[in-house]
Amino acid sequence: MSVRVRFAPSPTGRLHIGSARTALFNWLFARHEKGAFVLRIEDTDRERSRKEYLDTILSDLVWLGLTWDEGPYYQSLRLSLYQEFARSLLDSGKAYYCYCSPAELTLKKEKAILEKQPVKYDGTCRMLSLKQKSAFESEGRKPVLRFLCPENVKLSVEDAVRGKVDFSSEVLDDFVIVKSDGFPVYNFACVIDDHDLKISHVLRGEEHLSNTPRQLLLYRAFDWIPPIFGHLSIILDENRKKLSKREGSTFLDEFREAGFLPEALLNFLALLGWAPKENKEKLPLEDMIQRFALNGIIKSPAIFDFKKLEWMNSQYIRELTPEQFTEAVIPFLKKAGFLPEKELKEEKNRILPFISLYQERIKKLKDFPEQARFFFLEEIDLDLSVLKKWDKPELIFLFEELLGKIRNSSFRSEDLEKAVREFADLKGIKAGDLIHPLRYFLTGQENSPGIFDVMVSLGKEKAILRIEKGVLTLKRLMNPA
């Protein structure tokens, strides 16, 4: 039997990082088994489904590289399929119309909670007479279709990640399968589609584990063989709670905007809840596909470790070629306003050497414009409280003399370094005593890549101008005229 898995997001929100992991696992499994990865859009909630969410989910999947072999199938376009099967359940007496209004239902539910009774539908509409029905109809009530839950049934799943899980039908009630607007409810559409699309394995989040018995009941009612289920543990935040919006980074687009590389994100996500036999950390996509196995999936929930993700990202960043790294960084520069929307080829070549200085220094692409602003800004501000460290008169003279040497230098990194070091030797001071203020004059920051490389990248004219300005500012600081 060939492996067919599906990822079935609902377009009621952006792609959650946990959903992305679910998609990854399905995708990896499909690739490993040379099966099919199908995409299905569960858009049966007419109130909350939005086109814009659909668009972001699709583009996020493409960005990640988790492309699908089949679909997307839209549930909203397959209504007749669900109606057909709803009809058959109705005809065989396994489902019935229910006219209870939402208001009546919530009333009953609240009462049940007050009386500490289990909250279950009480079956009011199970045996409605034709007369009662038409009375409700003439009231204008639109019925839902409920599944008639059999009593005392033992249900169990052989879960691919958890092993055998038992349920009893006692906890179940006559659940709704078709809403009053004629749209199917999740549990119903899901079963029909998984069967219709010949899905062999359903890998989904653990929050669906408690839906499984209901779905099992449906499979039984249709006399279908259920797929193999595998429930992936939840991803938790630092507080051991389901990763929530409040924590900041929970949606995929946020990671993209922060400058995480898709390969790094995928690698990190794969390790959150799955471990290859050899316990390796860094696994490029191909290795993951090769090693992926259902029995390596971890049952316990995992806490999202942002620091480790950053580390992983830095590992992938340094594997890029300088050209790739530059290309990757450019959108972030544009966004920061440091580069025009239409950058020129020459411009790219000009900044490439400078950008390369940061390849092993940043964790996220977004770090670059933040750390390297001084390069793109025409003017930089110098903070007096920092300059104070160097308010020694002799330093001014030294710098004025050094400036002369720099002006006459070939302006190559090694030559500049040699000039500064020799000058320091000559004057009997430590090279660092010159380098630190120099760095601050040039960048307005107290740390940066190697300062001689920075000077070269800045260009002779600009570099000298900044040093002159720095010395001047320092001078004014000492003699406020």
Add this chain to the structure above:
RNA sequence: GGCCCUGUCGUCUAGCGGUACAAGGACGCCACCCUUUCAAGGUGGAGGUCGCGGGUUCGAAUCCCGCCAGGGUCACCA
């Protein structure tokens, strides 16, 4: 509350009854080295009574039972 899932260093995990597991790796943390700063890199270190309590066994992180803790779920949402 009912039902269900889970429980190895701060975090992700290896481990599946016994060959150095008096628990290994990775991230993070600390120290030192390197060094022009910060990173990176190198070296070393701290950190776990394997949730707790009972069994089973010559032997248990590994098997069984109970407890506890955390999480998920109880919609005309998915």
